[in-house]
Amino acid sequence: MISFKKFELANGLRFIVNTDTHTPFIVVNTLYNVGSKHESPDKTGFAHLFEHLMFGGSKNIPSFDEPLQKVGGDNNAFTNSDITNYYITVPKENIETAFWLESDRMLELNFSQKSLDTQKNVVIEEFKQRYLNRPYGDAWLYLRPLAYKNHPYQWATIGKKIEHIQEATLQDVKDFFFHHYAPNNSIISISGNISLKKAKRLAQKWFGSIPHRDISTMEREKEEQQTEKRSQTLEQDVPLHAIHKAYHMCERSHPDFHAIDLLSDILSNGKSSRMYNNLIQKQKLFSDLQAFITGEDDPGLFIITGTVMPGFTIEQANEAIESELQSIRKTPIREYELQKVKNKVESTLIFSESSILHKAMNLAKYELLGDAGLINHETEKYACVTIEDIQRVAQFVFSETNESTLLYQSTSQA
Amino acid sequence: MKDINRTIPPKFKTIAKLSFTKAKEKKLANNIPVYTINAGEQDILKIDILFNAGEWYQDQALVSSSTVQLLQEGSANFSAEDIAEKLDFMGSYVYYNAGKHTTGISVFTLSKYIDDTLEIIEDSIKNPLFLEDNFATYTAKKKQQYAIEKQKVEVIAQKKYAQILFGANHPYGISHEPEDFDNLSIADIKKFHKTHYTSENCKIIISGNIKPEHFEILSRRFGTPFGKIAGEKAHVQEFAIDPSLEKNHHIEKPGAVQSAIRIGKLLVNKYNPDYPALQVLNTVLGGYFGSRLMSNIREDKGYTYGIGSGIVSHKTAGYFVIVTQVGQDVCEQAKQEIYYELKKLRTETIPEEELQTVKNYMKSTLARNFDGIFALSESFKTILEYDLTYSYYSRFWKTIQNITPAELKTLANTYLHEDSMYEIIAGSK
Structure with a gap:
């Protein structure tokens, strides 16, 4: 608080x-x-x-x-x-x-x-x-x-x-x-x-004496609904193949924002997260793999990035990510899993309150979103997210026609 | 409202003295010293569990860092998955860090979870399993991460720099390469753990809103002797510093659009009475945004996104280094300006006003290093590692207060002659 x-x-x-x-x-x-x-x-x-x-x-x-x-x-x-x-x-x-x-x-x-x-x-x-x-x-x-x-x-x-x-x-x-x-x-x-x-x-x-000014209020172009799966491949002299995926998601003030944020935590925040466990530890497909949201004020992106271990093709690695995403779309997550990411968010917020710099930055950011007081309701909003919410947002965020994939094909791993 | 004159700065005060919460020492029944720093209002705690188990003590590359990292990969009572699940569920964060001398397990937890969190940490420190499968996954993954890092000019330059100053076999100069993971064995890790992760070799710092029961929990978790083999002591190695005879080094990185520069030399460490004054001199040169290197090479010439200098103190030696990445096309010009600024420290007296700014800035930075529980604990950890007392900081403060431009000029001549510097460039010629 x-x-x-x-x-x-x-x-x-x-x-x-x-x-x-x-x-x-x-x-x-x-x-x-x-x-x-x-x-x-x-x-x-x-x-x-x-x-x-x-x-x-x-x-x-x-x-x-x-x-x-x-x-x-x-x-x-x-x-x-x-x-x-x-x-x-x-x-x-x-x-x-x-x-x-x-x-x-x-x-x-x-x-x-x-x-x-x-x-x-x-x-x-x-x-x-x-x-x-x-x-x-x-x-x-x-x-x-x-x-x-x-x-x-x-x-x-x-x-x-x-x-x-x-x-x-x-x-x-x-x-x-x-x-x-x-x-x-x-x-x-x-x-x-x-x-x-x-x-x-x-x-x-x-x-007090600085004059009020007329602000440029150029209307920004709205992004149209993506209707096809997009992909681009770069051939570069990088050590490993790499995958960057982007999915459109809602704006910061949308009611689904907190559910999508938790979705990214379930997939990749911490060593107990799904993608870390399954794709790094068990299948050993990636040396590094992250899922996060850009959290932007206008409709932003859900990002997944990973570097592929030698011995695997970029296609194998990409399929493994997509299969994780399919699984979270199909099967409801466990209550425990949801509670875990909610606890992490709460802990992070409490820790951030020990720094005057974090407090000041957050107050201004939330005021821009509408009201500085929103910062004190964040934990509540995360707490309200349900298992059904997670599945629902996963279904529309991870739909095939919402996906853009950038592949780095390593010329040294070819 | 009356008009204000914006051209005149408001009156200001310099910080009169350094005041902060000090650590208090207590002992657990097994003699582990516990330093408590009681500060902050939030119900959060930071616990640092420290061992003399840094790179200094390893017989082979990567043993020290791999040992501490692998503590989280399974113990007698908790599998690797359990450890990750439980810590994540409580929102506890644990960082495993291998330094040159000290290895630290830093635990951040909500106060209400201290016991449950430490239960896991206790088991992973005392009874880690180091299973073959987890070890193999860890090394394979790390090897690739190192391979990516190795592509960056700043990493290439820094590795070479350390090696040139200290020699490839010295713990401060050793360069960890991706291939070194191939030579690492689980037996090395187990042996290193057994000899170094003992109660005799352990210190603990706890900071935050500490209640009496927190100390009791620490006592219960870490208060009995562990890992101790009667009579056996970890052997302490001696290393000779073996600097390169060649002063200038270029490492070619074809196609690099920027070159990484390292210019510097061996220098005294925290134990030397000149160290605080040298820090003042370094701040003038490259230790803050308004420094001479930044003002000249970034703010006037625009050769770089950033440039700085620092004095790095390790326990048995220190070094001075100027660090930057500059456009490939302006590398020569940037180097010339760096040497120009070094020479100027030696040949011209620093103007009073500039020194005053640096002094005020440094005092404030020192005060900020004691603001908040995490800062308090970090500042204490520093003096603990060097077996120093808080008087180190009061001496530092006094030096900032009293040092004169003439003294700084003498120091520059004694320690930072431009002809005594090593120069390492990683980039494309």
Whole structure:
């Protein structure tokens, strides 16, 4: 149970405050409701590139990091397909520095060509490091466009290709800022050793004068129902054959979300899970095998990825996965199995409440979904999932025409 | 509302002193020391069961890590499936980690499940079966995971780096290859377990919202002598460090779009009085986001997604290393900038303001290392492994407080001369 209070400024900026006096630190988490799904198809990777630029100095402050480090603060950020999220940890005595810095970059960035040019290079190196220079690193660059034909989830957050990053101009950056970075498109959650009163005073002082802005509300294309089984094979010099499968599933706020999340746990969370037991331990088909959901706000994906042990063909391995999926569609799971994954979820939630950073991030994320208070009902929602729910969701998620399969055929294992 | 001046930073304070909950030592009836750190409000506990059973003590590659990993693969009273089922059902998480000297079984559990969780852990530590089938599955699987890792330039560079500094036969330099799994036998694992997983060789840390009954449970589970063979002691080996004579090494990885760079040298470890000051110097160079390496090579030149430096302390030796992956086409330029920054530490005095920022940042980082039960327990584990006391941290704090730019420049000349560095590049020429 996380206790919190909410308030909103006149410009539309929402604040959530969780007071935790057991720590001498405070986390300030700033979520912007902009991710790679808000990009246009010919300018992808922009939300993420922009995240880098947010550290290049703002209207009144030449450097973001230096003054923060000087007061003992630390910070980072991430971008995904739905949001861009910035977080600062700072000693409680120096909380005002966090408000000062975070508010100035919400007010306006220092749009500099030098910073843009450098960060384009940095992001291109990130692209190489994470997607190109390691075995299977490019899986998401192929899997997303295989699964999505209309919706912007068809490109990875890093962007479709390096050229999109290279082509970004300073004007693009300015447009992006004023269309997406605004108090009325942001949620700030604070967790740590701070009173509500102090948070309110600082919020008004530093963020109160930032103008409300008109937000770009481009309608996103809806993904049409997939009607055929899709498959793509890559021949690469990777050590082992590998399989990546994607199935369409519901959006984050859909009532079936929790059942599908538990379905992924039953298949692969922990050493007692079905796929680990049957396919890794017993049949010894895979060296690694994972099932998980992307958990995105719009309809997302149920993913299965595995690397195939030498001596087995990629077809054998793929059939074994599909047979596991058939089995969970046909036969109801045991009550015990369901209880087990529910317990795991509950335990994970309790552990996450011991960290002010996790608390702050979760409060903002759930507020974006509709209400920060939803975080305190998650355990309940998982608890309500029934055996019938699991079977029902398995039947439609794992239907053949909902499947996209990416195969890595290893040229060295051929 | 009155106007605010956004160009003036708010007033700030530096953290005046380091304060935190300390571990208290108790003893079980069999003399196992138990360190309790009572903190936190949630009903959760972390229990670290530590043995001197790291790679230092193994006679052959992979024995130490495989032994601890295989503890979860079946014991006298619980099959591998039982262990996994029961731990998952309680939502308990167990991590098995083999370090250079210490092997740790770290248990995260809801307080209400401590006894049921420890019942399993107790049996898997005291009575593991090491069955042939589980062993074969484990080694076959791990071998493939290693084969995938081996394709990454950063892994290639790091392995080579350790080997060059310490020599291929030294526990700090040994490189575990996929093929080494072929030479591993179950008899080696059983023998290693028998000699090292004993109550005489064990320490326990428990942290969280600890109640008296939790200590009683620990006593019941681990308080009688186990694994002990009268008179027999695990033999402690001595190893000579045997660094490479060649300073520069290139490992070709055809087609790599980025090159992994490792530049560094052997350096003192935590026991040396210069160690805290060297950590300050390292932070200036590459130890935080605003460091010189990051500012120059990432934020100014854009050659990399990230660059950093670190001083790694092992129990009997330490080393310094600069770590990065850069575009294949800018590798030479990146190297030049790295050497430029190293030389600058030695030839120019660090400006007061920059040092002040580093000092404040480091104090805060140190304070964060004691914030929360998991952090408290990790920080204590560090000094326990080195047989140090909490005074290590107060000395560290004092050094941060008092060190001067002139002293740092002297240190840079003594320890970090750019000509004394080894250089390893893994990538495509």
